[in-house]
Amino acid sequence: xxxxxxxxxxKSLDQKKVRRELGxxxxxxxxxxxxxxxxxxxxxxxxALQQYIDELDYKGDVEITAVNQKDLERISMLKTPNKVxxxxxxxxxxxxAKINNGLSIALxxxxxxxxxxxxxxxAAWFGIKNVYCSPETVDIYNPKVIQSTMGAIFKVNxxxxxxxxxxEKAKKFGVTLYGTRLDGESIYxxxxxxxxxxxxxxxxxxxxxxxxxxxxxxLKIPSYANADNDMExxxxxxxxxxxxxxxRRRN
Amino acid sequence: xxxxxxxxxxKSLDQKKVRRELGxxxxxxxxxxxxxxxxxxxxxxxxALQQYIDELDYKGDVEITAVNQKDLERISMLKTPNKVxxxxxxxxxxxxAKINNGLSIALxxxxxxxxxxxxxxxAAWFGIKNVYCSPETVDIYNPKVIQSTMGAIFKVNxxxxxxxxxxEKAKKFGVTLYGTRLDGESIYxxxxxxxxxxxxxxxxxxxxxxxxxxxxxxLKIPSYANADNDMExxxxxxxxxxxxxxxRRRN
Numbered sequence: 448x449x450x451x452x453x454x455x456x457x458k459s460l461d462q463k464k465v466r467r468e469l470g471x472x473x474x475x476x477x478x479x480x481x482x483x484x485x486x487x488x489x490x491x492x493x494x495a496l497q498q499y500i501d502e503l504d505y506k507g508d509v510e511i512t513a514v515n516q517k518d519l520e521r522i523s524m525l526k527t528p529n530k531v532x533x534x535x536x537x538x539x540x541x542x543x544a545k546i547n548n549g550l551s552i553a554l555x556x557x558x559x560x561x562x563x564x565x566x567x568x569x570a571a572w573f574g575i576k577n578v579y580c581s582p583e584t585v586d587i588y589n590p591k592v593i594q595s596t597m598g599a600i601f602k603v604n605x606x607x608x609x610x611x612x613x614x615e616k617a618k619k620f621g622v623t624l625y626g627t628r629l630d631g632e633s634i635y636x637x638x639x640x641x642x643x644x645x646x647x648x649x650x651x652x653x654x655x656x657x658x659x660x661x662x663x664x665x666l667k668i669p670s671y672a673n674a675d676n677d678m679e680x681x682x683x684x685x686x687x688x689x690x691x692x693x694x695r696r697r698n
Numbered sequence: 699x700x701x702x703x704x705x706x707x708x709k710s711l712d713q714k715k716v717r718r719e720l721g722x723x724x725x726x727x728x729x730x731x732x733x734x735x736x737x738x739x740x741x742x743x744x745x746a747l748q749q750y751i752d753e754l755d756y757k758g759d760v761e762i763t764a765v766n767q768k769d770l771e772r773i774s775m776l777k778t779p780n781k782v783x784x785x786x787x788x789x790x791x792x793x794x795a796k797i798n799n800g801l802s803i804a805l806x807x808x809x810x811x812x813x814x815x816x817x818x819x820x821a822a823w824f825g826i827k828n829v830y831c832s833p834e835t836v837d838i839y840n841p842k843v844i845q846s847t848m849g850a851i852f853k854v855n856x857x858x859x860x861x862x863x864x865x866e867k868a869k870k871f872g873v874t875l876y877g878t879r880l881d882g883e884s885i886y887x888x889x890x891x892x893x894x895x896x897x898x899x900x901x902x903x904x905x906x907x908x909x910x911x912x913x914x915x916x917l918k919i920p921s922y923a924n925a926d927n928d929m930e931x932x933x934x935x936x937x938x939x940x941x942x943x944x945x946r947r948r949n
Contacts, residue, residue, distance in 0.1 A: 565935075572919075572923060573921070573923070574923045597933075602923075670825070671946050672823060682816050682819060685935065692919065692944075
């Protein structure tokens with residue numbers, strides 16, 4: 448039932464602190480909840496319009512509560528609520544980051560929810576299973592991040608860990624660390640290894656010097672702007688995607 | 699002076715209709731206004747904190763009005779206002795789209811302000827001077843679009859026009875039209891011509907059939923997801939960037 452306490456709980460899940468304390472996060476909208484239901488994520492409860500429930504034809508044992516349009520608007524974080532809101536459980540992941548073969552991404556202090564969500568969506572497209580984030584990176588369970596992953600959150604492991612420790616460990620396992628810098632080596636002139644982690648930095652500051660110095664190589668995406676037409680940088684999710692595409696093209 | 703009427707005017711510039719009627723748009727923040735001042739765009743008036751004005755050392759003849767923090771907050775569209783708000787003039791561009799040599803981008807009904815802004819920023823990075831938009835594409839002078847271009851709005855010509863007419867005309871001039879479709883030919887197996895327009899469609903619907911059928915080639919970016927890990931699509935600004943990078947790498 449949608450009690451006042453439940454409404455309060457749902458609304459409080461826009462705060463990272465509450466999400467992490469309760470181990471819960473929100474998933475909204477038809478497409479996203481469909482992906483959630485098909486995923487291995489545990490679901491706590493679903494609130495949906497009666498019409499949605501009738502069409503869903505769901506045989507599982509998750510509690511689904513019918514709500515009216517007005518209540519849906521009260522519990523939704525979206526400007527235009529879309530039929531259904533689910534409470535899902537944050538999966539337990541070991542604090543110690545596992546090093547994986549193949550290609551992974553590591554994000555240092557990425558702040559914008561849309562950027563993180565888009566990077567995870569891009570990772571899924573390129574079959575990248577692991578995205579490591581520094582603790583200061585925006586929370587993957589932030590509702591805006593969840594929505595902008597377009598369901599990729601259920602397909603990619605996103606893990607928060609100390610990136611310097613991750614880098615040290617990865618090097619020992621023979622994984623090559625690629626940073627990105629405006630004064631780096633052109634990605635088109637660099638040997639791109641198969642077992643690799645692509646590191647990307649904060650939107651305005653880039654990577655910290657400490658982490659940057661740990662990289663095996665620092666790459667850049669060449670700019671084709673004229674001198675009078677100079678652009679300082681690419682958006683971080685754009686740069687990540689171009690680098691991922693080039694790794695996949697060659698490996 | 700910052701009169702009440704001026705405040706009303708500033709606030710009304712978040713509406714496309716008002717912007718187009720008055721031929722004015724807002725530019726906010728230190729970095730963006732710096733780019734505006736260095737551009738060929740005409741400026742109507744600037745409102746800024748006294749400290750900003752003192753540090754600016756500006757010798758031009760644009761009227762700069764000192765405002766206090768409270769007034770700045772009243773006129774700003776940003777959550778965290780950043781020292782300065784400028785009113786700039788929308789440049790007059792012929793309705794008939796000119797066909798250009800080299801690489802251009804055309805956007806059909808892209809709706810998200812962040813996507814359009816990011817695409818224009820990416821275009822500037824890759825030295826792409828012209829972005830054509832269908833009339834239903836989000837307005838480039840929307841404050842959110844302006845901010846997410848990170849200044850690229852002053853370096854790239856963005857023009858609204860009938861894309862079907864543009865496509866017809868471009869073909870006559872020997873420009874190759876590249877669409878993007880999930881069932882297209884891999885971009886890595888396709889000949890990419892130097893004089894080309896890259897067409898991208900709406901976030902959820904892609905390109906209209908009408909326009910899609912006019913393309914010389916339809917490209918896809920190969921996915922590397924597993925069957926059990928299937929992703930439906932990439933974000934439109936991400937796809938645009940990967941395609942632009944590949945054109946530049948080869949031409």
